[in-house]
Amino acid sequence: MSAEVQTEVPYTVREVCKLTGLSVQTVIRLFESERGVIVLHKESRGRRRYRSFRIPRPVFRRVVSKWTVH
Numbered sequence: 156m157s158a159e160v161q162t163e164v165p166y167t168v169r170e171v172c173k174l175t176g177l178s179v180q181t182v183i184r185l186f187e188s189e190r191g192v193i194v195l196h197k198e199s200r201g202r203r204r205y206r207s208f209r210i211p212r213p214v215f216r217r218v219v220s221k222w223t224v225h
Contacts, residue, residue: 163211163212163213164212165193165209165210165211165212166209166210166211166212166215167209167210168182168186168208171186171210171215174215175219185218186208186210186214186218187208189210189214189217189218190214191214192208192209192210192211192214193208193210193211194206194207194208195207195208195209
């Protein structure tokens with residue numbers, strides 16, 4: 156029995172913005188503390204700290220399903 160592994164490419168913040176119509180800041184605020192979101196940090200020499208978010212599709216679906224009225 157062969158198990159085929161399916162990988163889904165995570166969304167970027169901009170992709171989630173396009174899908175939902177929300178702003179970049181709103182998407183970051185909604186997803187930054189969600190379990191499963193990948194946050195990559197990059198420190199610069201100055202004071203600015205850069206973060207790059209990748210939102211796995213199952214996490215996106217879980218969060219969006221919370222917004223849906225049942």
